[in-house]
Amino acid sequence: MNGNELTERLLSGDRRALARVISKIEDEDPQTPDIISELYQHTGAALSVGFTGPPGAGKSSIIAKLIELFREEDKKVGVVSVDPSSPFTKGAILGDRIRLVDHFLDKNVFIRSMGNRGHLGGLAGGSRLAGLAMEAYGTDVVIYETMGVGQGEVEVASAADTVVLCLQPGAGDAVQALKAGVMEIADIFCINKSDHPQANEAKAEVRSTLEIGHELDPDAPMPSIIMTRGDTGEGIEELKEKIEEHRASLEKSGELEKRQRASQREFVVSWAANKMQNKVQERLQRGDTKIMERVYKRELDPISASEKIFEEI
Amino acid sequence: MPEETTRVVVAKVGLDGHDRGAKIIARALRDAGMEVIYTGLHQTPDQIVETTIQEDANAIGVSILSGAHMTLVPRIIELLEENDAGDVVVFVGGTIPKDDIDKLKEAGVGEVFTPGTPTKKAVEYVQEAVSAS
Structure with a gap:
């Protein structure tokens, strides 16, 4: 074809x-x-939501319940779900579908699992384009689910207009550790497994972290914190409302356009940079290793060598 | 230019809860560099085929120990054909009686692996069958 x-x-x-x-x-x-x-x-009209958070927080389960709510409104939903690829074999076990099984036979839900294939940032290299393709296909909502992330994987913020950070109770100081990076990109916080004895504690911890930020920057909107249960669906309706409220406020303030522009720009830069990187790799593989030999022998420093290659291509 | 990555759906079909075999084969395929879409227990043929289509998988590994293979497996092949996806390689792992193995192969199953098969054999089969299809 x-x-x-x-x-x-x-x-x-x-x-x-x-x-x-x-x-x-x-x-x-x-x-x-x-x-x-x-x-x-x-493309450009769909509601896009990114879910991120540490492994096992319940991202897939929450998404499964959220899809149900969107389907009640007869919205067509696309899901791009990323799991890690092995850095050694490049193979991957993609298991996010296990939680989404209720939606397998719904022709208005399209789920695609992706291995990150070495791409850093929490998504796969092709995730955003896959999301675009889903939009063009006709989905009203595109959900990105990152692989389990640590602290620095924030790419989902440029893929999706609204980012939900899923956390689980009992992680204790983990919330503290997440202060920078992934904590900063979240528009909505979701404390999942809200039946856990330490759930309220986790909420208080997140809130106090956010309050410090709010004190330092009172103009920035304070993200909502929602308590959810991925197994029963408790709190998911509230989560959906907050997602929609967030989107509406972005539209109203003009922030949506600003965000989308920044994200498109970033995408163009990263695509071009990626292409450039491939060219450099090719250049170095294409027989001529003289320049690298000079670097190995300390005759030429690595920065001058890269400047030289950069000029050539 | 990266080449095409082989994608395999590994599924437990029907009403049996023993997924150790499926997990082992999933892991072996992963270690051979494939992307394995693992969907968990109790899948119906319709679910497996729909997953295969959306995930654009090259092969389906069906694990079945319940004895219902003669109903469920041919149904998967039928559905693949109905969906214009007859080129997807289907292989089966499980406790399949000898007579049924031939029947399943006649129905379009590429290979059947019974208990005790070294995972290497299954991996090699998938690699060859996918590159041939």
Whole structure:
């Protein structure tokens, strides 16, 4: 199937075409740029939500319940779910679907699992383009689920308009440790497993961390903290309301456009940088190792060497 | 230019709760560099096929110990064909009687692995069958 036909079928709502397109994105197929350029004009209207947080906090379970609520409103939902690939074999076990099983047969829910394939930042290299493809296919909501993250994986903030950080009680000082990075990108905090004896403590901890930030910067909106249970669905309705409120406030304040512009810009830069990096790698692999030999022998410093290569390409 | 990554759905079909075999094969395929979409227990043929389509998987590994393989497995193949996905490789692992193995293969199953099969054999089979399809 050629790129054109695929794109047409995708735009007409053919899920197999969407699945193929996402594979092409993931495999960096040479057709990808053309496909994206066709799809791009059909995107931009969906509600995009990113879920992030440490492994085991309950991201997938919460998403499963949230999808239910969106489906009650007859919204079409796409999910891009990322799990880590092995850095050694590049293989991966993608297990987020286990929690989403209730939605497998719903033709208005499209779920795609991705291995991060070495991409840093919590998402896979192709996640954002996969989200775009889902939008062009006709989903009203695109949900990004990062792999379990530590502190510095904040890419989801540029992929999604609203970021939900899922935490679990009992992690104690972990919240403290999360102060920077991932804590800063969250628009909504979700303390999952709210039946846990230490759930309220966790909430208080998050709140006090946020209050310090608020004191230092009183103009920034204070993120909501929601208590949820992924197993029973408790609190998910409130979570959905907060997501929608957040989106509405972004639209009203003009912040949405600002965010989207920044994110598009960042995407363009990172795509170009990635391409450049591949070119540099190619250049170094293409026989001519003289320049590297000079670096190894300490005749040439690494920065001058990279400047030289950069000029050449 | 990265090459195409092989993606395999590993599924437990029907009403049995023994997923150790499925987990072992999932792990072995992962260690061979494949992406394994693991969907958990009690899957129906419809669920497995829909997952395979959305995930654009090259192969399905069905683990079944309940004895219902003669109903469930051919149904998966039927559904794949109905969905224009007949090129997906289907292999089965489990306690399958010898007579049934031939019947399953006739129905379109690529290979059947019974208890005691070294995982290496299954991995090699998937690699070969996917690159041939």
